[in-house]
Amino acid sequence: xxxxxxxxxxxxxxxxxxxFLTAPLFGVLAGLLLLAAGPDALASRWTPAALAATHLITVxxxxxxxxxxxxxxxxxxTGASLARPLPTARLVHGGLTVGAMTLAGAFLFGSPGGFxxxxxxxxxxxxxxxxxxxxxxxxxxxxxxTIRGLKLALAGLAGALALGVALALTLxxxxxxxxxxxxDLHAGWGLGAWAGILLxxxxxxxxxxxxxxxxxxxxxxxxxxxxxxxCLLLWSLAFALGSAxxxxxxxxxxxVAGMGFAVFTxxxxxxxxxxxxxxxxxxxxxxxGCAIAALAMLLLAAIRPELTExxxxxxxxxIVFGAGGFMSLIVGMLYKIVPFLTWLHLQNAGQxxxxxxxxxxxxPDKPMMWQMRAHFTxxxxxxxxxxxxxxxLALAGLAxxxxxGWLAANLLSTVRxxxxxxxxxxxxxxx
Amino acid sequence: MTHPKxxxxxxxxxxxxxEPFVLTMEALDTxxxxxxxxxxxxxxxxxxxxxxxxxxxAYETELVADGTFEILIWRP
Numbered sequence: 404x405x406x407x408x409x410x411x412x413x414x415x416x417x418x419x420x421x422x423f424l425t426a427p428l429f430g431v432l433a434g435l436l437l438l439a440a441g442p443d444a445l446a447s448r449w450t451p452a453a454l455a456a457t458h459l460i461t462v463x464x465x466x467x468x469x470x471x472x473x474x475x476x477x478x479x480x481t482g483a484s485l486a487r488p489l490p491t492a493r494l495v496h497g498g499l500t501v502g503a504m505t506l507a508g509a510f511l512f513g514s515p516g517g518f519x520x521x522x523x524x525x526x527x528x529x530x531x532x533x534x535x536x537x538x539x540x541x542x543x544x545x546x547x548x549t550i551r552g553l554k555l556a557l558a559g560l561a562g563a564l565a566l567g568v569a570l571a572l573t574l575x576x577x578x579x580x581x582x583x584x585x586x587d588l589h590a591g592w593g594l595g596a597w598a599g600i601l602l603x604x605x606x607x608x609x610x611x612x613x614x615x616x617x618x619x620x621x622x623x624x625x626x627x628x629x630x631x632x633x634c635l636l637l638w639s640l641a642f643a644l645g646s647a648x649x650x651x652x653x654x655x656x657x658x659v660a661g662m663g664f665a666v667f668t669x670x671x672x673x674x675x676x677x678x679x680x681x682x683x684x685x686x687x688x689x690x691x692g693c694a695i696a697a698l699a700m701l702l703l704a705a706i707r708p709e710l711t712e713x714x715x716x717x718x719x720x721x722i723v724f725g726a727g728g729f730m731s732l733i734v735g736m737l738y739k740i741v742p743f744l745t746w747l748h749l750q751n752a753g754q755x756x757x758x759x760x761x762x763x764x765x766x767p768d769k770p771m772m773w774q775m776r777a778h779f780t781x782x783x784x785x786x787x788x789x790x791x792x793x794x795x796l797a798l799a800g801l802a803x804x805x806x807x808g809w810l811a812a813n814l815l816s817t818v819r820x821x822x823x824x825x826x827x828x829x830x831x832x833x834x
Numbered sequence: 835m836t837h838p839k840x841x842x843x844x845x846x847x848x849x850x851x852x853e854p855f856v857l858t859m860e861a862l863d864t865x866x867x868x869x870x871x872x873x874x875x876x877x878x879x880x881x882x883x884x885x886x887x888x889x890x891x892a893y894e895t896e897l898v899a900d901g902t903f904e905i906l907i908w909r910p
Contacts, residue, residue, distance in 0.1 A: 482880035547878045547897060611876035611901075615848050618876040618901025676848050 414474060414488035416748045420818065421496045422471025423737055427811035429463025429503060430730075434781070434804025436511075442792040447714035448721065455510040460725055461593060462525065463503035468733050469601055470495055470532055472740065473553070480608055481550045483539040491535045498528025506571070518575035522568045529564045533557055548624035552604025555628045559596025562635065566592055581642075584650070588642050595657055596635045598729055600628045603664055605736075613739050614684060616671040623667075630660055647708075655705035658698040665691045665698070682771035686735025689779060693727030715789040722785045726803070734778065734810060742766040745817045749824050757828060765820060770813050777806035839906055840872040847874050847902065855882055862891065862907065870908040878903050 433456045437444055440452035447453070474492060478484050485491060502525035509517025537557050545551040566589035573580050611618050634657045641649030669691050672684065700720045704710050711717060742765040749759035759765075784799035835843045844861055846854030858873055865871055873879070878895060882905075886893055892910045897903050 479881060480877075482883060546895065547903070549878070608877045611847075612851065615850070618847075620901050621897050621899050624901065 414478075414485065414492065416744055416821070418488045418492035419471040419475040419744065420741070421492065422467050422499075423741060424811065424814055424818070425496065425500055426464045426467040427807040427814070429459045429467065430807025430810070431804045432463070432507075433459040434800045434802070434807060436507075437785075437788075437800030438797050438804065439800075440796075442796050444796060445715065445718040445789050445792060448717035451511050451513060453718055453721075455507040457721060457725070458510065459503060459507045460730070462499065462506060465598060465725075465729055465733065466529075467496070467499050467503070468737065469598065470499065472605075472736070473536060473601065475740070475744070476605065476608075477536060477539060477553070480605070481540055481543050481553060483543045485535055485539050487535075491531070495528055495532045495535075498524055498531070502528055509571075509574075515575045515577070518571040522571035522575065525571075526564065526568045529560065533561055533564075547607075548619075548621070548628070549604045549607045551625065552600055552607070552628040555632050556597055556601040556604060559592055559600055559632065559635065562639075563589060563593035563597050581645075584642055587650070588638060591638055591654075591657070592635055594724065594729075595661075596632055599661060600631050602729070602732060603627055603631075606664075606668060609736065609739070610668060610671060610687075614672060614687075615676040617674055619667070619671070627660065627664060631657065634660070651705040651708060655702050658702035658705065661698045662695050662702075665694045681738075681768055682775050683735040683738050685772075686731045686738070686775055686778075690728050690731030690735060693723050693731060693782075694729075697724035697728055719786060719789045722782070722789065726785060727782050731778065731782075734775075737810075737814065738766065738771050741814055741817050745821045749821060752825060752828055759824070760820070766813060766817050770809075770816070774806065774809040774813055777802065777809050781806045837872050837874075837904075839904065840870045842869060843872045843874065845874045847876050854879065858882060858907070859885075862889075865909070867909065870906055873905040873907065875903050875905065876901060879905065 436452055436456050436459065440450075440456075444450055444452035444456070448457075471492070474485060474488060474495075502521055505517055505524055506521035508514065509521050537554075540550070540554055540557070543550060545554065566585065570582070570585055570589055572578070573582065573585075607619050607624055610616055634653050638650055638653040638657075641647075641653060669688065672687065672691075675684075677684075697720055700716075700723065704716070704720075742762050745765050746759050746762045753759060781799060781802035784795055784802050788795035788799040835845055837843045842861065842865065844854070844857050846857060849857070854873070854875055858871070861871055873882075878897075883893065886907060890909065891907055893905055893907045895903055895905045
């Protein structure tokens, strides 16, 4: 019965891999953009280069990996299966890739037509993704905090999408609206209710499983995702009422909830039973540390809003939260998921006659650790470049591009190994 | 290890996949008629559920306060 190992419900390896291999290329593009944009690019959150780079990372990198990973993990974490995983993956991957490029181009060149096109492409793509994943998971009872969390994360993505489309159409048609407050709300739904809850719900499963830690306690696990969505609903209400105080109060609550989760996860990691500190463990330590630092900035700004008058405040927050927090946690997870998937598919292709190489040999620790150091170096340079852009921003952009190119190379090496082994399996015995 | 729910317990809480699955399958192969097997895990094993259903087993899952899923398995 071992051979059954849930394989029949896993999508083909091509479904998630296309997302994972494309995402780092958007990281490379964001780095090159900062390299080329000149020292004023991060002078405020509203420069064309800052907005373009932000969306190359949030849509091109983060949403790309999260969509691919969710389609992969849905059957294992919830028991739901997607109706047609490969065609859905192809469409969502293509739409996200074209949509992220179009949106970044629209920001960079201030093109009204570009914003409308991006709204249409990303709107249709994410709606398709929500339809496929939401349709699969909605009928499943919420028997675990993870299932409830995944459902709420999809609702969060729907919120972020609706606000993003509204923002893009506003920019495309020159409508008059409170753009900064709406952009904040869009970021809140995207980073808090979608990316944040997804991360929380997946952590419930993968932190104990991959790092051999104690579990998250049941009661808090049930409550955290609905609390985050509740905060976002209150934030939306505050926006509708035009209440800046209400918005800051909710932002403060979100910051405290997020910090609580990150601190607790760090505590779990300290109790892990796996002695070795591999790249995933280090990436998670730094990712959680950065998330705590960024959420502390959010809390500080909620208490002392005048802090955000410095133009570099929000770019610094974005770098620490996005590149330092989410990207570190995502890459750390990719370094577990991609070798494991490769192993799983090779093992099943071998049908018990030919054994797949050991998971640790599929992507050795050394190249992961070096890529991780490159990512952390880029991170320090990016944060420093907000304060001293003149000498540092170009270098930081280059370092970020190199770190992401290295990630692509590491992931590609597992694909090459997969192809080599599959080719060997295809040869008739004795040939 | 014994447990109020069953004397046959697989504590797979600090084991890496696929070990919990393999141990459960081995234990079910030797489970005497009328007895129940209790699996302890830090996650809900949906892939295992499917195999259990395919092989005619029934199961009941409870998430307890510390975050452990207790999965009681038997042949009806």
